[in-house]
């Protein structure tokens with residue numbers, strides 16, 4: 576960790592930078608992940624570095640969709656493993672879903688270190704990519720998946736994605752929940768549900784929503800999912816980013 580004093584006005588943001596830098600140093604996060612994080616920071620700044628109503632509503636719908644899934648899977652890349660390893664394990668446990676390592680910038684060594692990081696933070700089942708199952712409609716390293724994980728999943732949580740796999744998963748008939756601070760990204764647009772909020776705020780909120788909705792009837796979950804309007808949520812997020820009137824509504 577750096578020597579940033581807790582009284583520093585940008586303490587939280589600087590702490591997150593430290594986590595990502597430590598992730599790169601430990602071989603968890605790709606160097607490209609630093610750039611992705613910087614882009615996320617800029618969007619977070621524009622939405623006021625707090626959870627907004629569009630993020631809250633999408634988080635609730637995501638919890639309902641993950642709970643309603645027959646076979647949910649949580650996909651983990653180098654940024655998410657550095658930022659929220661314990662929370663990923665906690666959410667997986669609560670949903671009784673496997674975690675699956677799936678990275679864009681190919682590296683067998685990094686896949687293994689990400690797995691170790693998740694297990695060190697309490698994760699139970701961490702699936703790895705294989706060459707026994709491949710996604711259709713995609714050429715990047717992300718096509719290699721586990722036959723009992725992403726390949727057979729009906730709903731997949733893919734925070735901080737870069738677009739190619741999200742589109743492929745949708746074309747294969749799967750539902751995708753993403754977390755992306757950029758409401759204009761291809762992933763944000765193509766996902767079934769997009770949470771425009773910082774992953775570090777989303778994870779505790781999502782874990783809470785899952786535990787709150789866990790014992791609810793299937794019809795209640797369906798109502799929540801049906802009430803989610805993807806285009807409206809993205810439009811509200813985009814207005815917020817562009818400095819529109821969402822501020823007074825949230």
Ligand code: PTJ
Nearest residue numbers: 608611614615652653678679680735737755756757773774
């Ligand atoms: O570990 P790998 O090899 O799978 O690589 C992972 C990254 C993230 C480097 C890769 O998927 C990538 O290049 O992603 P992109 O195209 O930069 O997209 C990442 C998106 O996540 C961008 O739209 C960012 O704004 C957003 N983002 C970054 N940090 C956060 C975030 N969204 C929510 N919370 C964050 N903390």
